[in-house]
Every structure is written in C-alpha cells, then in structure tokens.
Amino acid sequence: MTISIWILGDQLLEFHPAILAAENAAHSEDIRIVMVESDLRIARLPYHRRKLVLLLSAMRHFADDLRDLGHVVDYQRTQDFESGLRNHIAHHAPDRLITMAASEYPTRELQSQLASRLDIAVDVIPNTQFLTGQFDSFPQAASSQKVVMEQFYRAMRRHFSVLIDTQGSPVGGAWNFDKENRKPLKRGIDPPAHVTFQPDPLTLDVMHQVEQHASAIGTAKGFDLAVTRDQALVALDDFITNRLPDFGPYEDAMSSSHDVLFHSVLSPYLNIGLLQPMELIRAAETAYHEGRAPIQSVEGFVRQIIGWREFMYWQYVRQMPDLWTANAWQADRPLPEFFWGGSTELNCLRHVIQRVAETGYSHHIERLMVVCTFCLMAGIDPRQVTEWFLSFYIDAYEWVVLPNVIGMGLNADGGVTATKPYIASGAYINRMSDYCSACRYNPKERVGDNACPFTTLYWNFLSRHEARLRANPRLGP
Numbered sequence: 001m002t003i004s005i006w007i008l009g010d011q012l013l014e015f016h017p018a019i020l021a022a023e024n025a026a027h028s029e030d031i032r033i034v035m036v037e038s039d040l041r042i043a044r045l046p047y048h049r050r051k052l053v054l055l056l057s058a059m060r061h062f063a064d065d066l067r068d069l070g071h072v073v074d075y076q077r078t079q080d081f082e083s084g085l086r087n088h089i090a091h092h093a094p095d096r097l098i099t100m101a102a103s104e105y106p107t108r109e110l111q112s113q114l115a116s117r118l119d120i121a122v123d124v125i126p127n128t129q130f131l132t133g134q135f136d137s138f139p140q141a142a143s144s145q146k147v148v149m150e151q152f153y154r155a156m157r158r159h160f161s162v163l164i165d166t167q168g169s170p171v172g173g174a175w176n177f178d179k180e181n182r183k184p185l186k187r188g189i190d191p192p193a194h195v196t197f198q199p200d201p202l203t204l205d206v207m208h209q210v211e212q213h214a215s216a217i218g219t220a221k222g223f224d225l226a227v228t229r230d231q232a233l234v235a236l237d238d239f240i241t242n243r244l245p246d247f248g249p250y251e252d253a254m255s256s257s258h259d260v261l262f263h264s265v266l267s268p269y270l271n272i273g274l275l276q277p278m279e280l281i282r283a284a285e286t287a288y289h290e291g292r293a294p295i296q297s298v299e300g301f302v303r304q305i306i307g308w309r310e311f312m313y314w315q316y317v318r319q320m321p322d323l324w325t326a327n328a329w330q331a332d333r334p335l336p337e338f339f340w341g342g343s344t345e346l347n348c349l350r351h352v353i354q355r356v357a358e359t360g361y362s363h364h365i366e367r368l369m370v371v372c373t374f375c376l377m378a379g380i381d382p383r384q385v386t387e388w389f390l391s392f393y394i395d396a397y398e399w400v401v402l403p404n405v406i407g408m409g410l411n412a413d414g415g416v417t418a419t420k421p422y423i424a425s426g427a428y429i430n431r432m433s434d435y436c437s438a439c440r441y442n443p444k445e446r447v448g449d450n451a452c453p454f455t456t457l458y459w460n461f462l463s464r465h466e467a468r469l470r471a472n473p474r475l476g477p
Contacts, residue, residue: 248297372409
C-alpha cells in the first residue's frame with residue numbers, strides 16, 4: 001500500500017503524527033509527503049509581508065529538513081490546496097492520504113470532503129498542536145454556555161500538573177498572580193533586545209518573491225524571524241534566560257520606545273508548529289524551580305499559553321462557524337482609514353498601528369486595550385476589525401483571532417468568551433504607558449477639542465448601553 005501525507009503550512013511539527021501514522025501502516029519507500037503553497041490562500045487577505053515570509057520560508061525549510069531525514073517530499077506551488085493535491089495524486093497515485101486536522105475551520109471543512117472530491121481513501125487524524133485536543137475540561141458545554149476562562153485554566157493546570165505541588169495545590173500558594181503583574185514600565189528600565197536571525201539564501205529568495213505580492217502590506221525588508229525549529233528553540237531559550245524573569249510585573253505595560261518589552265514573541269513559531277505549547281510551559285516551570293524566574297512571571301507566562309491560548313482555541317472550535325457573524329453590540333461603523341497607516345493624532349493608536357504596520361507585531365495588551373477597546377467603544381464592524389488583525393499580525397490565524405477579537409476584545413459573541421466587555425477610558429492608557437504624555441489629547445477631559453477620544457467614547461458607551469451593562473454582574477451595582 002502506498003500512502004501520501006498532506007502536511008499543512010502551519011503544522012511544521014518535529015514529530016508529525018501523520019508521518020508516524022503512515023510509518024506504522026506502510027514501508028518508508030511507499031510513503032510520500034506533499035506540501036502545498038496555495039496562491040488563493042496567500043491572497044485571501046492583504047497579509048503582512050513579514051508573515052508571508054515567515055510562513056513560506058518555514059515551509060520550505062521544513063520540506064528540506066524532511067528530505068535530509070530521508071523522506072520523499074513533493075512540494076507543490078499551485079492555485080489552491082485541492083489543485084496541489086490533485087497534481088500529487090495524478091503523479092504518485094497513492095492508495096491512501098493521511099492528514100492532520102487543520103486548526104482553521106475552512107481547511108478542516110475541506111479535509112472532511114477530500115475523500116469524495118479526490119476519490120481516494122482519506123484519514124484525518126486529530127490535531128496535536130493544542131492541549132485541549134488531549135483534554136477537554138467542559139466536553140458537554142453548549143456553544144452558548146458561558147465558561148469562565150479562569151475555571152478552564154485551573155482545570156487544565158490540574159490535568160497536566162502544571163505548577164502544581166505534591167499536595168495538588170498551586171505552586172506559590174495562588175492560582176493567579178495577575179494583581180502583581182500590572183506595573184507600568186519605569187524610567188531607566190531598558191528591556192533586553194530579543195534575538196534575531198540573519199536570513200539565509202532560501203529566506204532571501206522568499207523575501208524577494210513576497211515583495212512582488214501586489215496585495216500584501218508592509219515590507220519584507222529587514223526580516224529577522226526564526227524560520228526553523230532550531231532557530232525557534234534559540235528564541236525560546238533567549239526569552240527564558242533574558243526576559244522571563246521580568247515578564248510578569250510588566251506584561252501589561254505599554255511603551256512608545258519598546259515594542260517587545262519583556263514579552264516572548266514566540267507565538268509566531270508556536271502557531272505554525274515550530275514549537276509546542278507544553279515545551280514552552282515546561283521550560284518556564286524549570287526556570288522557576290531552578291530559581292531563575294519568580295513565580296509571578298512564570299505563572300503569568302503559563303497562563304497565556306495553557307489558559308488564554310488554549311481557551312481561545314477551545315472557544316473557536318465550539319462557536320464556529322457562528323463567530324464570523326457575531327455582533328452582539330450591533331456595531332456597524334467602518335474601520336477608520338487611519339488603521340491602514342496610523343495617521344491619527346491619537347498617540348497610542350498611532351504608535352501601535354505604525355508599529356504593527358512595520359513589524360507585524362504588538363503585544364497582547366496593546367491589541368486588547370488599545371485597538372480592540374477603541375473599536376468596541378467606537379462601534380466598529382467586528383468583521384472589519386477581525387480582518388484587519390488577520391492581515392497585519394505575523395501570528396494571526398483564524399482560530400486565535402476570531403475568539404480573541406470578536407469574542408474577548410469586542411465582546412461581540414454576547415459574552416460567551418469573556419464575562420464582561422473590555423472598556424476603559426484614557427486614564428487606563430495613561431496609567432500603563434507613556435503614550436499620553438506626548439499626545440495632544442488630555443485623558444482627563446471628556447468633552448471639547450482636547451478631550452481624549454478614549455475617555456469620550458468610554459462615557460458615551462456607558463451612557464448608550466447603561467441598562468445592559470448594569471445587568472452584567474461584573475459591572476452592575
């Protein structure tokens with residue numbers, strides 16, 4: 001029996017389960033691997049060129065690594081996934097196709113139809129890139145049922161024994177150290193630079209190719225991200241050694257001078273399979289037990305992965321396909337034009353948008369409390385906001401952006417993902433950043449030419465939705 005394995009571009013796993021499944025069913029000489037670069041998928045939205053370089057270079061490096069291990073790899077560059085698979089089947093005539101379930105809903109739907117569309121036996125094996133695929137703490141929860149992320153987080157930690165002592169209690173005496181992790185960046189603190197990587201000839205070729213994409217945004221020039229697992233492991237070690245110790249206290253801080261601060265910037269690699277969630281968690285745990293990082297930093301980082309990231313994926317799976325049309329606040333205003341260039345006098349938004357346009361990155365609090373909070377209070381159409389995130393961010397994929405933006409950031413799913421809308425006046429941004437000191441708007445003023453738009457929108461939102469907000473147990477009297 002001959003077997004072909006379709007590996008998706010965001011499934012660049014060191015030990016791919018589809019390969020293991022094929023090797024258990026056939027001899028190595030009867031196995032072929034097919035990878036497909038889809039022109040339609042790349043052009044679905046005007047993606048950031050740095051994201052395209054990361055994905056395409058990592059895919060091509062992964063294919064070369066597989067060949068070095070002795071695998072036969074058919075690398076297709078075609079119009080769409082199905083065309084690439086048809087080309088492969090016509091040339092290699094496999095008896096069976098094995099693939100791992102996609103993270104994103106549209107591709108998973110395609111996988112479910114492959115057998116009938118390609119007239120071949122197809123095995124779609126479970127996705128192993130998420131811990132929730134191995135453990136679901138609320139398997140009977142209906143799509144409309146509210147499940148609190150903190151409950152989910154604690155259940156996941158117990159199940160996988162993460163930061164749990166021998167008595168079954170949380171290490172450090174508390175499940176959550178969030179209250180200790182809300183410090184603004186103090187003057188004189190200079191976060192260490194994160195590690196960068198010099199592009200090799202293969203990546204340089206991809207950079208040149210991507211620069212020609214007419215519909216893409218940003219530039220590929222200066223690309224310096226990891227594109228192999230070995231490089232991603234170096235990035236992981238760099239974070240654990242140099243930034244994790246101070247990550248916790250300053251994880252919510254914002255700065256006009258520093259885009260990364262003490263954040264890991266590992267999500268681009270985690271989301272395409274170069275790293276796995278549990279190895280990040282265990283690396284952070286080890287740093288704590290060896291006395292190299294305090295509990296509030298380690299717990300905060302672990303919570304981002306086993307709490308927030310896994311919860312977002314779990315919500316995506318249970319709410320799709322309805323998330324795309326969710327609009328609980330009936331927001332219908334178009335995304336402002338300045339989101340595509342940052343030409344606004346509002347200093348915080350200008351910095352964040354220009355930063356993302358240049359690098360494809362900003363950290364989580366700027367995404368939630370600057371971009372999403374503004375769009376929620378201003379009544380911007382959730383789909384337009386979501387497509388902006390998908391286009392601009394190097395770590396953006398549908399499974400994470402939809403629940404994070406539509407569900408948490410915009411509260412457009414009616415509170416299924418988050419128990420309250422994340423709204424704040426300019427006072428919050430002034431407290432957590434240095435943006436307001438150089439802004440023409442005053443965060444303390446609600447009305448007038450100098451009033452901060454965040455402050456005006458905040459009080460306007462409270463006024464327009466007073467009855468509904470009072471009914472929320474986390475916001476009412």
